[in-house]
Amino acid sequence: MMLRFALVTALAAAGLIATAPTASAHAPAPAPPVDVVAEPGVSSIRVSWRSPAVDTGLSHYVAYAEPGGASCATLDWRTFGCVLGARAGVSYRISVRSNGTSAPAYAPGRSTPGSPSAPASVPADAFDLQTRRAGARVEVRGAGFLPRSSVALAGYRADGTGPATLAMPAADTDGGLTAVVVPPDGVVTLLARGAGPDGEPRTLVATAVRGGGLPVTGLRVTGPAALGFAMIVLGAFLLVLTRIRRP
Secondary structure, eight states: OHHHHHHHHHHHHTTSSOOOOOOOOOOOOOOOOEEEEEEEOBSEEEEEEEOOSOOTTOOOEEEEEETTTEEEEOSSTTOOEEEEEOOTTOOBEEEEEETTTSOOEEOSSOBOOBOOOOOSSOOTTOEEOEEEEETTEEEEEEOOSOTTOBOEEEEEETTSOOOEEEEOOBOOTTSOEEEEEOOOTTEEEEEEEEEOTTSSEEEEEEEOOSSSSSOEEBSTTHHHHHHHHHHHHHHHHHHHHHHHHOO
16 A cells, blocks of 8 residues: 555656646635725825725735826725825726735725925925036936825025926836926026825925036025034134234
């Protein structure tokens, strides 16, 4: 008997005889969520849902926006919402899948997010917007926006007048922004306004984008300038003091 078992095993391993198929080890897909709701915002769509009646095998949820392929996922099965990045003015169909593998559950109708707009004046608490000038063209780089969301680029003049809308590009799949603009004459400040990962407004600013020298990014330039001036004054004072004390 042992010899026969060994022979059959060897022949099966060599593919010379067929063996019965084994049962699949893959668990069935979980049930889809219910009561999906999509609320369009500025460059974003906030999606919420409820768990299915049978939540066996649930680990997380994934929401999708079509067209465009944007998605957002929860970290666990106890979270029932996330925020999608979206292009302003585009009509999306929103769905959610349990574990990203269940049948889709759709939000009723379609969702169309609004456009971001620049504030009347430059905010003092904005983050840094990186810029690099080449002639009249300025390359703009930023980060921290919702992936695939619209971002408004605007310019302000030295006297604070503005904003002048320059472009409305979309963030990439990592939430990064790269664009090239040609600011009108007199524009010294560039601003990027869109939605952050939580769907709330996110603003980046760069100053001194025109005129002599390289552009200075961000608004936090008053402090370093004042410190530099103070160091110059202190150095001059110490030099005078040294000469007075010299015999």
